[in-house]
Amino acid sequence: MADTLIESAKRAAATQAVKDHYDPSASYVGIGSGTTIVYVVEAIKERSTNPSILFVPTGYQSRQVIKSAGLTPIALDSLPEDVLLDVAFDGADEVDDELNCIKGGGACLFQEKLVAEKAKKFVCVADYRKKQARLLTNWPTIPIEVAPISVPSVLHALRALGSPSPVLRTTLLEKSGPLKTDQDFFIIDAPFKTLLTTADVASGKGKGDGSNGVWEVTQLSAVIKTLTGVLEVGIFSGLNGVDAEAVREKEGARTTVTSGQKPVAVYFGMQDGSVEVLDADGSVKKYEKE
CATH class of the missing domain: 3.40.50.1360 (Rossmann fold)
Structure with a gap:
């Protein structure tokens, strides 16, 4: 039903x-x-x-x-x-x-x-x-498309940005290895704390720069996009x-x-x-x- x-x-x-x-x-x-x-x-x-x-x-x-x-x-x-x-x-x-x-x-x-x-x-x-009301309320992670060779360094950088347990996405048949995109890249799924909106930052609910473990949507997307090996970030803002x-x-x-x-x-x-x-x-x- x-x-x-x-x-x-x-x-x-x-x-x-x-x-x-x-x-x-x-x-x-x-x-x-x-x-x-x-x-x-x-x-x-x-x-x-x-x-x-x-x-x-x-x-x-x-x-x-x-x-x-x-x-x-x-x-x-x-x-x-x-x-x-x-x-x-x-x-x-x-x-x-x-x-x-x-x-x-x-x-x-x-x-x-x-x-x-x-x-x-x-x-x-x-x-x-x-x-x-806010991203990462129900959906658990941010999908990030990365070059295969860059996976270890991007995972390390994401943990430094505050993602507690980013993981490489595998296929449904796990023995087949990582899932590949149409570009032959891999996907990393990175959890973060619930993201702030620009209105949240403007009203003083946080800086949104990750300094207290909490990010604003656009700021986090921009930072992840700068990581070497990242093709694109699954945040549309x-x-x-x-x-x-x-x-x-x-x-x-x-x-x-x-x-x-x-x-x-x-x-x-x-x-x-x-x-x-x-x-x-x-x-x-x-x-x-x-």
Whole structure:
């Protein structure tokens, strides 16, 4: 019964997100990874009237989902440099009050971040379990993609940053060794204490620099990213696509900002069948079960 409830919540969130943000006149749409995205593609297929739209997957699984729906996938690196995706849909492992996300439970975080940054807007779709006030409340670790040769040094550095027991992720069949990403890199899962938001730091709840064992989301992500051997960190924070566009308009060629990493909105399928939407402006909207 619980599994049925969760799947219904995912489908409801996906259906509403696509209804609100999928434009049949779009040129390029990003499609993320994970079980929730299956319902996103299902909803897009039902509403799709334009066979010319090209869909950019974040990995092997999402590419197969796109193809199975009869839609056309295209590799991200085949897009012209100055072209942005009209929208990207993806899931998350956990989302906080400021729409910061943890992603990477499915080991696709690097390509998911590339696609999110390449989109005019990233829309996140999740079920009620992923909705938490702070990151690392329910989801236990931060996924980090690393070069295989760097694993020992990165594990050591993470422990120095306050992670009590970072571990190398293995495959389900443990004798097969570490799990490999699409880039042939490994994943380290690093637990930390529950992360602060920028509002927490501003209100004096902590510095967020790890000095007392507690980190703020963006500060921790930035520090981990500087470690030699780290390809990407499974924290999606910073700008969203709309804010990034404003930066581009103001600063033009002086900035390397391409888009954003945070979603412009997160659609949560709730236990009662409704869909709760958190927007980047802090507003909350609710769609009752149809």
